Amino acid sequence: MAEQKLPPVTAKRLPLYYRYLEKLHAVGKGRVSSAELSEALQIDSATIRRDFSYLGELGKKGYGYNVQYLLQFLREFLKQDEVANVVLIGVGNLGTALLRYNFYRSHNTKIVAGFDIDPNKIGTYVDGIPIYPLNRLKEVALLHDVDVAILTVPVNAAKTVFDEVVSAGIHGILNFTPVRLTVPPHVRVHHIDLTTELQTLIYFLKNFPPEDESSEQEPLENDANRR
Numbered sequence: 001m002a003e004q005k006l007p008p009v010t011a012k013r014l015p016l017y018y019r020y021l022e023k024l025h026a027v028g029k030g031r032v033s034s035a036e037l038s039e040a041l042q043i044d045s046a047t048i049r050r051d052f053s054y055l056g057e058l059g060k061k062g063y064g065y066n067v068q069y070l071l072q073f074l075r076e077f078l079k080q081d082e083v084a085n086v087v088l089i090g091v092g093n094l095g096t097a098l099l100r101y102n103f104y105r106s107h108n109t110k111i112v113a114g115f116d117i118d119p120n121k122i123g124t125y126v127d128g129i130p131i132y133p134l135n136r137l138k139e140v141a142l143l144h145d146v147d148v149a150i151l152t153v154p155v156n157a158a159k160t161v162f163d164e165v166v167s168a169g170i171h172g173i174l175n176f177t178p179v180r181l182t183v184p185p186h187v188r189v190h191h192i193d194l195t196t197e198l199q200t201l202i203y204f205l206k207n208f209p210p211e212d213e214s215s216e217q218e219p220l221e222n223d224a225n226r227r
């Protein structure tokens, strides 16, 4: 019901809320206002109230939100108890860093395997995660019911690896390569091009320097949408 109507920008922010509420709950905080959430997450409070209004009647005016109730609600909504299994392809510098990182802030994702074509890497482990040859992708994906593949291969390998991922039946791709490839409609790709992001930031800093602290801040909504 509500889930179907949820705008994508709201859906993207729910994990942020969830993570912050978990922190509040851990320190025993029972209630939180949209203003407090706004301050902590840098999302303006009108946006927060609107986001929560899509989820139903969760808060009372002047009372704020009940942390535990909201947390339970979001957990159910985001199905945080279900673990999504992830694989990573291309165990180079970035790939190794991501395997080590293993998205520890999120309790509902787990990198179950890495893949590479380098014989020196195949058969090794990175922080306990086994590295397999790429030709075992389909088998491992089936075995672990893998939902997402993270791609950290070089540009020239991106096309082949994309195809392998799709034919292994994996429906989500987090693409760290700068390559933009078309995939079938049942596959969703999110692109993260760190180099371009960094260059764009530097370009903006040079050409549109941020105003000093005393002046007006940009509206925060853009910040939230950016994530």
Ligand code: ATP
Residues within 6 Å of the ligand: 089, 090, 091, 092, 093, 094, 095, 115, 116, 117, 118, 121, 134, 152, 153, 154, 157, 160, 161
């Ligand atoms: P390194 O210094 O370990 O080579 P890197 O990040 O600079 O790391 P890249 O050339 O970007 O290296 O390659 C990233 C990883 O992708 C390497 O481990 C490489 O062996 C692997 N790789 C290359 N082609 C493929 C492929 N077709 N399938 C899977 N992995 C691949």
